[in-house]
Amino acid sequence: MFRIRSFIMPAILAFILLAGSLIILFITQPSPEKAIKVTAVIKAIANDQEFWEVIKTGMRAAANEFGITLDIQGPWVESDVDGQIRITENILKNDPPTALILAAADYIRLAPLVEQAVSQGIRVIAMDSGVASSRLVTFVTTNNIEGGEKVAAEMLRILEPGRKLAIINHVQGTTTAMEREEGARKVLAQDGRYPLLGVWFTENFEENAYAITVNLLKEYPDLGGILAMNEFSTLGTARALQDQGHAGKVRLVGFDSSLTEIQLIEQGVIAATVIQKPFNMGYLAVRAARDAAANRPLPPFIDTGSVLITADNLYEPENQKLLFPFVD
Template identity: 35%
Template sequence: MRFRIIILVVVMITCGAIILGCGGEQKTADYNIAVIAKSTGSDFWQNVKRGVNAAAIEYNTNVTFIGPENEEDWSAQNTMIVSAVARGADAIVLSAIDYELTRDAVDAAAAAGVRIITIDSGVDSGNVSAFIGTDNTEAGRLAGKAALELCEDTPAVLGLVNYSESTENVREREDGLRAFAAENGMTVAAVANVESNTESATAGAKKLLSEHPEINVIIGFNEWMTLGVGYAVQDMGLSEEVVAVGFDSNVVSVGMLETGEMDALIVQNPFAIGYLGVKSAVELLGGKDIAAVDNTSIIVVTKENMFEPEVQRILFKFW
């Protein structure tokens, strides 16, 4: 009797699964999607990858996630685009290192029938179907606004620590900041353009602060630049004299915010960028219309709001 009951239960479960499989809304997409990032080492790109993987599971699609060792190696990234086409990618989701020098590889991929979506940073090509990412001009303005508020009544004199000028989102962030600064009587004293790593950013920030003692605000434009700014302020003992604003977040920069080396972080939503990049690629390949631009969220985090539940969720990636 017990054996019959077990068999009956198994049959009922199997039938139920079949019914649910046939009657429920199951998202399936047998596509090959190559996600090519600027690099893979930072917290930002690891959280983009988490979003990519979540969408791959939800939409039952095949996804690869790769990127060069550093965010300057546009040549390696172009090779990755060529390789993705050769491997039979149906779509490439790309964050372009170089706005112009990546164009030929993208155009060749499109000519081979591959659909192109950009995330985080775009490329100078008419073959891109959509961009998903931060409104970087607005993010730059938010950095300026945060600095202005933190300076209170003191005139703001800015030092900027930025990376490759050939990357689109870099230009847009700095353009947004400069526009806000000009509108609000803020002065940009000097800019250091450095390689996108902590060591170069720290050296660049220290050089700015040493050569331009009038600087009372220093801004870093990505995760590595932010760490460099924070370390420079820390090493030079300037946390009381200099307002430090950065982009993106990780455990170290959040710690710097708590201890005072950083004063504000402009935090993007990398998980959403990765997730929506793959989702949009699946929809595009399935014949759906998708928005040409899909801007993801930005939040300004300071010591005053960093412990709020919603901010904690964003900082520590509990999506």
Template identity: 30%
Template sequence: MKRRLFAALGAAALALSACSMGASEDASTTGADDDSIKVGVLLKTLSSEYWSYVAAGVEDAAEDLGVDVQLQGPASETSYDEQTNMLETMLADDSMDAIVVAPLQPDSVVAVLGDTEKPILFVDTDAPYENKVTYIGTGNEEAARAGGEAAAALAGEGAEAAWIGVVQGNTTTDQREAGFVAGLESGGVTVTAKQYAEGLADKAASVMENILTSNPNLTVVVTGNDEMASGAARAAQSAGRELIIFGFDGIQAGVQNVIDGTVTGTVAQDPYAMGYRAVESAVAAARGETLDEFIDTGSRIITSENAEDYLATLREQLGE
């Protein structure tokens, strides 16, 4: 199955998301033909595996729908000023019919957007922008809760767990933390440590070493992404500790770690679908259609039972 087959699925799903009023409008009503629509897509970065799936979805949607998409992203997920400058340039471009943003700093992005009349959509990470068209992404708290429940089921009541997040105060991190903690606690597992490692494997390994020293009864670790799960696993192995470790994102490296037994599981998002549906939604917004405020691209728990099949799906999405 080629990744292009997602087009039909995405189009059908988007049709269900559009409200009847918007769906009844056509290009002649709004003055925007699909082949003349220009969409700006600004991601958090283009230099990571996770964002390569989002970019692949964006590029496929642009080709399938025949629209002009300007895809950009800063050098890293800490290049805040660079993303701000890119957004300012997009906003100043009068040819842009709609803009999709994955905000590094939601509040800062909202300040830059101001009172622009361009349709603004958010992907992967939501932002408190009053005039946004929609948010396309994962229900992070609900997805993380399912991961916490899965980890708790393996650990059993009375177990102790640690949470390693990306950056405290980030919308996505906070939602995942709340979900994982709720899922663990619902299964009788107590979270005894919370630390943050900026999404980096090496920093997570260092944080994990400290957590293990101060929490000798720890048996579970849940993390905000797959890279940090890998770092935590490395530290646990060095300390001779066998832990239940869950990551988040479901990138190839994370799924391979599950297959290898290094990590117990991961909560997989669908970044390819995020990218594809973001472009579909932006085109719909440019044509004057009304969309749901939240378009959920779903998630699933990956364990040793389904990791091989899911890895094959990821490779197909990147055309490998």
């Protein structure tokens, strides 16, 4: 009997100590990351634009890594500003998240919703495109003015002085369009040798870029080059130059890095393209949302970078990683 008690009492004490330790650990451990709910409202949810598909991949990778609940919403096309407003209003009314990542389709019109979200205690992170609010936690994006400068500087490098230029941009009113145009105009004005015919907007439809280019070729037979400011603008322009027999004659410098754009660089239709780092952008936006929810300090601006890609540097290992950002 004595020997049995000698075993039972230490076992009971050990159980009590273990249970107490587990209770203390449960009480004192930090809240799990999965308690953070992040909703992202992007410009376009359709899967035909590789830029947004890669951004979504980066966002999901970060959400999986940090154990965050992530919901990605948006209108079908970038030009549907009203649709993006309705989606955001519905989120704030019916399913408010801990943090909101917003890629605003319009710099002015989305601003009131940022104010509303902040008044509800939601931390708001801008991604890709800015919005007219001083209440953002941070802004995760490419430096688009610098990107526009790179497009124009490359055009000036490859095109003889005096040739006429046109800018084909995407959605009027978005900061990406405004800032890329600003950067390009700055470089052209500083040089002063290349007449700029104007700026045309596609509303982010490839077919519109195609039609604009065909009309430009008819109206300006001495057109020297086109600066296209996003993926669809670049693709539509390139296809029109091919179909009209002007590929390589009218120089094209574009933006973004879809597989088709890469092939067109190899074929000499596109002279160069400025690529963003959309995987990084999506990943860093979700990480910023996590940090904002935990009240960690963040810089007001997180630059995800851009790189000029040409036929000469297309196959460099570092650029291949950017062009094909696979996730294990």
